[in-house]
Amino acid sequence: MYALKLENVKNRNLYEELIKLFLPPSRYRIFTDSDAEIPEDAVIFREEGDKDEVKRQIYQYLNQQTGLRPKWGILTGIRPVKLAGELCRKLGSEEAAENYLQEKYYVNKKKTELLLRLYRDQQRELGVPEEKSAGIYIGIPFCPTRCLYCSFTSNQADPEEMERYLEALFSEIAFVGRNMRRDGIFAESIYIGGGTPTSLDAGQLERLLSQIRTHFDLSRLREFTVEAGRPDTVTQEKLEVLRSFGVDRISINPQSMHDKTLETIGRSHSTRDTLRAFTAARKTGGFLINMDLIAGLPGETTEDFEDSLRKTAELMPDNITLHTLAVKRSSRLKEMDEHFHYRFQEQTEEMLEKARAFLTEKGWRPYYLYRQKHTAGSTENLGYCRDHSMSVYNVRIMEEAQSIIALGAGGITKVYYPRENRLERVPNVSNYEIYIERIEEMLERKRKNLFRR
Structure with missing residues (x-):
């Protein structure tokens, strides 16, 4: 001890x-x-x-x-690319930033080089956010089931409850859209996440997207994303609704391509569902598609993970995001085995290293990174892209140089003040039932702290 x-x-x-x-x-x-x-x-x-x-x-x-030497050194924050960028600007060169990261933060050479490459690529392809631009996040806190590792705001609810939630959300959409127009703020990106937004039926999705089109100025929108993370919630009808409203990016997330693993972690879909959903999305057309995989899932070997990665890559999605399993405080996995991530450090690092080599060979390149607490090996989550398919929203939310306006239960608005280079948080309540009951209070929080009225 x-x-x-x-x-x-x-x-x-x-x-x-x-x-x-x-x-x-x-x-x-x-x-x-x-x-x-x-x-x-x-x-x-x-x-x-x-x-x-x-x-x-x-x-x-x-x-x-x-005898341990964590590769990320003394860094424990989730946004190391942001730090690398700040050091580049402060010290005047990438070389100086690289030395500082290694000598003062003890970050190893490979991780340092990765950070600087990501920062350089992000700046070259996306540049600096325009003044008065914002990212919009809209949360749909419903899922078919709750995953073993999940700590997000997600619920299983009947259609009536979803309708009650949508009515409250529509009030917030109208309020935010009206005030954004008045203040000259425009949406650079819109991201509908969750939960699982495609837990809504096609009619509900159509009404949600119609509200967004009505109340937001979309004339300068660079990206419109909807998470369709659970393949079993994806239908042809829903895909056609998304496309008809200009959604141009979706996520279809297998997490694993092994049905036994999916059952273990509480997913309600199968590998066949993933293939069906992906094929339907490609046939519908018009979408950049991201697919998520998780390294270090319970019961999986390195060979299992490699097999999932190979099968995913064969589909040729535009983005592949590799997550490291995190043992979150409020997850069922934490209750079952709080030391899970300590016991699989070497194996998880091996999975990610082999994945990096494989994806690089096949034409994907890393484009954004963030870290989480309590991951095996204290590793990172890394998004890979093909060609010029970076997610604007993913990069912006990690670099924290733009306001992110979050609507819905669990949404945390981050108001950016460029002169001081600082953020102020304006949270909504997490529980969707309380959100419905206190929707007027949520609007008042934004009125005072975001729109300053």
């Missing part, structure tokens, strides 16, 4: 997330100034202004004790 004392520290979580990269919670105890009894052998780390210096000290100590 390791005893670690954090002196003069207000936010212990900042350091505990780093400690967890080396040790499971069962192998350490953290003490602070408020603790009455502290073991004599406790190793002391004192914060005196420079939090990164404390992180470096913790990293060096635990590296010596465990």
Whole structure:
């Protein structure tokens, strides 16, 4: 058992997330100034202004004790590409940023090179967001089933409940659209996520998209995405509705191409459903298609993951996003095995490394990256694209240089102030029933904190 004392520290979580990269919670105890009894052998780390210096000290100590050297160094945030960009601008060159990431943040060479490549490609292809532009997120918090690893706002609800939710959401769409027009804000991208938006029937989708077309200025829209993540919810009728309203990007997410795994993780679709949905989407035409896979799913071997990747790549989707399984606090997997991600670190890293080599050979390239807590090997989620098929919304939400206006239950609006380079969060409540009951309060929050009226 390791005893670690954090002196003069207000936010212990900042350091505990780093400690967890080396040790499971069962192998350490953290003490602070408020603790009455502290073991004599406790190793002391004192914060005196420079939090990164404390992180470096913790990293060096635990590296010596465990022999581990996490590839992301002392970085625990989810947006390392954003940091790389800030360093490039601050230090004046990619070379200086690369040295800083390796020497001050202990990020290894491969990860550093990946960050700088992503930043360079994103800037070249998408540039800087226009003034007064915004990304729009609209949440549909319903799914056919709840996955084993899920911690998102998702619910199983009957059609009547979905109708009640849509009526409240339509009020927010009308309110936001009206105020955006008045303030001269325009949508650069729209992303309808969830949950599973295609849990709605074709008629409900048509009404939702009609509301968006009515209330938002779409004349400068660069991208319109709808998640169709559960293949079993995708029908020809729904695809035709999406296409008729100008949706040009969808996600069809197998997660695995093995039916046994899908059953284990609580997905209600089969591999056959995935192939059927993808074929229908390609036949309908007009969509860039993303497909998600997850490395490190329970019961899967490296060979299983490689097989899923090969089968997915054979379909030639425009984007493939590789996620690392994260053991989230509110997921069923956390309740079953809270140390799951510690036991499969090497295997998950092997999966992702083989996937990188395979996708590069087949013509995909990485274009956006984010990290999550409690992933096996403290790895990353990495989106790959073909040709010029970067998702505008995915890049913008990670670089945090544009306001993201989020509507619906669980949506968190992030208002960007470019002069100070800062964000202010304006959250909606997560529970969809409470969202319906308090919709006027949600509008008032946006009126005061987004539109400043």
